[in-house]
Amino acid sequence: MRLVLIGLVAGFFSALFGVGGGIVVVPLLLIVGRWQERPAMATSLAAIGIIALAGAISYGLHGELKPGAAALIGLPAAAGAVAGAMLQQRIAGRNLSFLFALVLTVLGVKLLV
Amino acid sequence: MGIALLAIGLGVVAGVLAGMFGVGGGILFVPTLTLGLGLTQLHAEATSLLAIIPTVAAGTWRQHRYGNVRLRPAVVIGLAAVAGVEGGVVVAERLPQGVLERLFGALMIVIAAQVAWRAWRRGRPAAAPSSGNPHNEVP
Numbered sequence: 001m002r003l004v005l006i007g008l009v010a011g012f013f014s015a016l017f018g019v020g021g022g023i024v025v026v027p028l029l030l031i032v033g034r035w036q037e038r039p040a041m042a043t044s045l046a047a048i049g050i051i052a053l054a055g056a057i058s059y060g061l062h063g064e065l066k067p068g069a070a071a072l073i074g075l076p077a078a079a080g081a082v083a084g085a086m087l088q089q090r091i092a093g094r095n096l097s098f099l100f101a102l103v104l105t106v107l108g109v110k111l112l113v
Numbered sequence: 114m115g116i117a118l119l120a121i122g123l124g125v126v127a128g129v130l131a132g133m134f135g136v137g138g139g140i141l142f143v144p145t146l147t148l149g150l151g152l153t154q155l156h157a158e159a160t161s162l163l164a165i166i167p168t169v170a171a172g173t174w175r176q177h178r179y180g181n182v183r184l185r186p187a188v189v190i191g192l193a194a195v196a197g198v199e200g201g202v203v204v205a206e207r208l209p210q211g212v213l214e215r216l217f218g219a220l221m222i223v224i225a226a227q228v229a230w231r232a233w234r235r236g237r238p239a240a241a242p243s244s245g246n247p248h249n250e251v252p
Contacts, residue, residue, distance in 0.1 A: 014197075015202045027227075027228055048165065055198070062159075065163050070161075072121065078167040080125040084132025088176075097231065101226070103136075105222055108222035
C-alpha cells in the first residue's frame, strides 16, 4: 500500500513539474520506506522504466516522438547507465545519500531561481 | 557534428546519473534535445521518455545482476505512478506553473537536507575506532 502511494505521488509530481519520477521515488523509499540506498535507487530505476514506457507509448500515438534523436542520446546513456550502476556498487551507501542530496539541492536551486 | 558529439556526451553523463542514483536522466535529456538538437519542448519531453527506455533497461539489467532491484515493488510503484501522472496533468493545466516550481524547488532542498541528515546520523557510530564497520551494507 505504501508503495502504491509512493508511485502515485511520484507520477503526480513528475507530470506536474516535468521532473523524472526517480527524483521523487528515491527519497520516498529512503525516508518513508526506510530502504537502503542501493535497493532504493535500483528499484526506482526499474520503476521509471514503466513510467517512461507508458509515457512514450502515449506520446507515440500522437506522433510526437523523434526516434533518431532518442537513439542519439538514449544509446550513449544506456552505456552510461551500466557504468553508473558499476560505479554505484563501489560507493558506500551513506556517501550515495550525500551525493544524491547534492543532486537534489542543485535541482531544487534550479527550480527556485 | 559538434552538436551530435555534445548530445552523445550529455547522453553518457545522464546515463551515469541514472545508473547511479535511479533517476531517469530526463533532467539532462530534455535540455539537450531542445537546446542542442532544436526540438520543441513537447517533442523533447516525449522523445526524452523514449530515450529513457534503453537507459533504464541497461541500468536495471546491471543492477539486477548486483541483486539490488526488487522487482515486485518496482512494478507496483511504476504502475501507480502511471496513474499519478494522469492526476498531475490535470492539476498542471489549472495552476500557475511558476509558483509551483518554486515550492517544489524549496521542497527538494528540504528533502535533500533530510536525506543527508539521515546518512550523517547513521554513519556516526561507524566512526568509532574499531576494525569492523557494523553499518557496512555489503550486498
